[in-house]
Amino acid sequence: MPKIALLSGSLRRESSNTAVIATIRRILEQQEGCETVDIALRSFPPFDEDVERAGGTEGSRAVAARVAAADALIISSPAYNGYPPGMLKNALDWLSRPPGGGVVKGMPVGIASASPGRAGGANVQPRLAEILTNSGAVVVECAPPVTVGNAVALRTPEGIITDAAVHADLERLVADVLAAVGAPATAPVTG
Numbered sequence: 001m002p003k004i005a006l007l008s009g010s011l012r013r014e015s016s017n018t019a020v021i022a023t024i025r026r027i028l029e030q031q032e033g034c035e036t037v038d039i040a041l042r043s044f045p046p047f048d049e050d051v052e053r054a055g056g057t058e059g060s061r062a063v064a065a066r067v068a069a070a071d072a073l074i075i076s077s078p079a080y081n082g083y084p085p086g087m088l089k090n091a092l093d094w095l096s097r098p099p100g101g102g103v104v105k106g107m108p109v110g111i112a113s114a115s116p117g118r119a120g121g122a123n124v125q126p127r128l129a130e131i132l133t134n135s136g137a138v139v140v141e142c143a144p145p146v147t148v149g150n151a152v153a154l155r156t157p158e159g160i161i162t163d164a165a166v167h168a169d170l171e172r173l174v175a176d177v178l179a180a181v182g183a184p185a186t187a188p189v190t191g
């Protein structure tokens with residue numbers, strides 16, 4: 001019974017990356033026995049080793065435990081000047097701890113990116129992958145990478161993405177992540 005943690009790299013209320021994550025959640029929920037768990041960027045305080053030494057905050061402890069209990073993590077990130085937003089880097093710093101045995105150590109992580117432009121934030125993906133690899137996570141190979149261009153326009157008022165081509169790409173990402181945790185898709189992943 002795979003449990004997949006989901007994390008949007010944007011705080012924005014009408015975020016297209018959060019819409020990507022919401023769509024991925026729907027796809028995963030169609031899979032028999034598959035559980036999802038939402039991870040909120042705001043749960044992580046600014047990383048501070050003094051706070052960490054004192055045991056973290058209630059929020060950081062709770063969310064780290066939720067990620068630790070998952071079999072895999074899926075992130076959708078915007079590109080901010082070509083890099084993941086600072087809040088996402090901050091969350092990943094928390095999840096890289098403790099040193100040598102961090103929360104995401106050995107965990108398969110699938111990556112998507114979304115932007116209002118045509119490239120769909122493609123340039124953020126190798127940078128995000130590098131941070132994850134340095135944190136001990138195992139980035140799930142997804143070829144070609146899942147990038148959602150024109151994403152702000154594609155977001156529906158319900159906060160999901162129904163575009164058929166994007167949906168097919170997100171299904172492919174989900175299938176790759178499920179395969180990485182040894183729990184291949186149990187049903188066709190259709191919208």
Ligand SMILES: Cc1cc2nc3c(=O)[nH]c(=O)nc-3n(C[C@H](O)[C@H](O)[C@H](O)COP(=O)(O)O)c2cc1C
Pocket residue numbers: 010011012014015016017018078079080081082083114115116117120121152
């Ligand atoms: C500080 C900042 C830097 C940005 N840099 C990029 C960029 O390098 N590439 C890009 O495609 N979009 C860039 N954008 C535009 C974001 O892709 C856009 O705001 C996007 O909608 C954010 O994702 P969201 O819809 O999930 O909030 C930037 C936006 C901000 C606020």
